[in-house]
Ligand SMILES: Nc1ncnc2c1ncn2[C@@H]1O[C@H](COP(=O)(O)OP(=O)(O)OP(=O)(O)O)[C@@H](O)[C@H]1O
């Protein structure tokens with residue numbers, strides 16, 4: 001029954017009409033990222049195109065390739081942020097890798113296929129979480145059964161095992177059926193047997209307590225439960241040369257599987273028991289082969305791989321030598337994956353044809369055209385991000401759902417202290433951030449974090465001793481002036497502190 005219900009739900013939501021349109025995607029991105037409208041539009045189209053492909057006519061469906069995106073722009077202006085938020089919006093598995101990780105002089109870095117394996121890993125846990133959610137109600141009932149068994153001792157303690165069921169006959173009358181699960185001589189049954197009333201009383205009590213457990217009325221009470229523990233090996237397996245990540249993973253898993261599982265008794269509150277047992281019971285209800293298959297499919301159709309710092313593996317013109325050779329090697333390694341190939345993972349083979357790749361780089365020293373031509377061709381869509389202005393900074397401080405001011409407000413609020421920023425204060429912080437970026441190095445919006453922490457750290461230190469709960473802090477222009485302006489003016493100081 002459960003399955004058909006979830007199937008139905010899946011079918012209902014499985015039409016393109018239920019997916020976000022490009023306009024809606026941009027609107028969602030706007031909640032977190034200020035400006036960068038062109039880049040947002042480009043990624044929104046790319047995301048929508050993936051849905052469109054799935055609903056395109058069969059004969060062309062597999063021919064439609066994702067057009068991978070190359071985001072270009074200086075540091076700290078939202079490249080990673082856009083990609084990360086996009087993945088959240090799409091509810092898609094997402095990994096971010098640094099292209100430079102794959103190069104180390106004199107040493108071939110992590111093999112490039114690992115990014116696909118990481119993606120599947122992520123997708124697997126997404127699918128698993130979703131499946132766990134689906135079986136939660138049934139699992140919760142089972143957990144209640146287990147707790148009830150502990151709380152209300154069985155009616156027939158000496159009989160090894162029995163099952164009590166409430167059954168209705170053809171007239172709709174309910175009766176209790178006790179099934180013996182082990183052969184017990186009839187006399188013994190009688191000897192230990194309880195009257196029907198006892199059984200029914202037991203049943204009623206259990207139901208009463210079930211409700212109490214469910215409502216949390218018993219949460220404080222302590223009970224002893226059995227917990228399955230996998231023994232940790234403590235054996236680190238070091239890969240001998242020539243053995244790839246994949247084989248290592250299998251070996252690790254094999255060793256883990258060979259070790260005995262230990263049962264441990266623990267005294268916990270019912271609230272804790274509910275949590276621990278729910279995980280165990282839910283896990284028993286899941287078909288893990290199905291999770292694997294679904295994870296592979298989802299990875300192939302909606303996975304997003306974000307390759308950061310791709311400029312670092314480009315060969316700046318005119319340069320050549322050891323490092324550059326290895327850089328080009330990484331580009332060549334990347335090609336088949338971006339182009340579409342099959343990667344073996346511990347969950348099965350993954351085809352990378354329709355995975356969306358978004359590469360990003362500042363391209364200060366090198367240019368996109370310094371990438372090997374084949375790779376350039378694999379990232380046909382270019383999104384250029386613009387430098388952030390002073391007013392962008394102001395908005396970044398104030399508007400995004402995860403804005404710095406909101407983060408600090410949350411930190412203070414945890415200690416019941418209220419902090420407020422005047423508009424003028426925020427404008428001044430933005431202005432100073434902009435100035436420091438011009439004077440020192442342009443690190444984009446990241447500059448705001450250093451300024452804010454410089455501004456507020458002392459207050460955070462003083463809570464709660466000097467700034468007790470119920471206090472209210474007002475950050476105004478004058479205060480920012482006092483605390484930050486001097487720093488900004490002093491070149492030596494700002495070099496180190498800001
Ligand atoms: N346009 C923006 N809107 C809102 N916040 C931003 C924006 N740009 C940057 N930020 C903030 O600055 C931080 C750094 O931005 P992000 O990680 O996107 O930089 P990046 O462009 O990927 O830089 P890098 O080239 O160094 O990787 C983000 O966590 C975010 O809080």
Ligand SMILES: [Mg+2]
Nearest residue numbers: 079080081308
């Ligand atoms: Mg980045």
